[in-house]
Amino acid sequence: MKILIAEDDLISRKVLAKTLKQLDYEVLTAVDGLEAWNIIQAESPNIALLDWMMPKMDGLEVIKKIRENTYDHYIFILLLTAKTDKDDIIKGIETGADDYLTKPFNRGELLARLRAGQRIIELEKSLASKNAKLSEVNQSLANINVRMKKDLDLAAEIQTSLLPHDLPQIENVNIEWFLKACDELAGDILNVFKLDETHLGFYLLDVSGHGVGAALLSVTLSRILSPLTNESSILRKKVSGNGAFNISPPAEVAEKLNNQFLMEDESGQYFTLIYGVLDLETSKYTFISAGHPNFILFRKDNTHIAFQDAGLPIGFLPDAKYKELSVQLQPGDRLYFYSDGINEAMDPENEQFGHDRLIETFESLQNQHLKSCLESTIEKVHNWSHNKVVDDMSILAIELT
């Protein structure tokens, strides 16, 4: 512990210095205020014992200067004064002295006051080291956060790349879609693809939960539910010889997925899926729904059918069977598939947007182009929820013209 004694009287200075040296303090001495201030700047002692009346610069002035500056540690100031006037002592402490000692000093009193000073110094030191540790931890948290954000952004980029940006160009079929993740990553995913020259496949799925866990599964599923170029996949089998494919019936696809992604206790993840195949020659649409909210078929004459036959979500029960349904589509038909993030969007009073309101919306927009119909619908849902997105939202729309 470094201690400065600033005292112009030789005897007082010597006695103080000797006393403190014997207590193992590292003692610095100054004969006037100016020298004291120079030593403080050069040595930053832990304790400064300052005489009040000194030549060149008095004790009060030195105190003022110490307190105007910042040091890497607290400097405990003990004012030495022959003054017994309370007002002077108050003035000294107000200026920044921590304590005072009247001269001639009593040895016991000096030691007690120095020990009190040391306690304050130790407290300050431990506080400073805790603060340093805290800001270190904060910094490393901030770094981790930056890294995680970068990872999430990259993951989101990968996920976005799996969405159907280049839609199949088919005469008499319009396709539009929308997907918005409530976090960086989505548990919803959808796709549209040609299975062969005469078959269009499309699906929309919603993994339980959202965020990274849901997104990992949705990305995996998007990879699996893809008609690989020239290779067999879950969606179609290559027929040996002629390069043609046998398209897997939607129910078979669902049952295979169910066994492959059977919910395990730990993750508790499952997903709802609507998958179907549109025969482009006959306009027959064959599909399965696995726990998915309904989808809606709007006809040209403004009638609609809401399909509500939802089987079990994929992964719920082993060997679940899925019922395949078919519907004959006609020119002017529109199919709307959507995840529950749409119909369950809540207004500030916690009222859901709901299927009925969604149907009304589609109905009122039936005469608009499919693209603007979808945009207006999304806008309406966003207005309903005041742009508060609490679940992933996705819509896929298919129109026969």
Added chain:
Amino acid sequence: MSDESILDMQTIDQLKELVDDDDPDFFVDIIQGYIETAGVSIKELSEAVNSQDIEKVASAAHCLKGSSGNIGAVRMQKISYELEKFGKKDNLTGASELLTNLEEEFSKVTVVLEKEI
């Protein structure tokens, strides 16, 4: 008048306790230092009283008060304090009497201190 009232022996003992191997002459140095500086201060005081320099009287008395207190010269300390108080007055009436007292006291203190070393 006994030696004790001239010098507080408890203070002297405490100063002796500060002597250690690092600095065996500490006590002797302090006492000799005191005798020397106090002598200078008294000389300054006497000059200041003669030249009616109130400010200088107060500051020299202040110094002497401090160092006298440190070696336990309690009466020196008291007289110095009385002289220091002239700093707040506008004249030095009575200062030369106090100065004489101080000089007498200092000779006594010197005798006792020299016995100690």
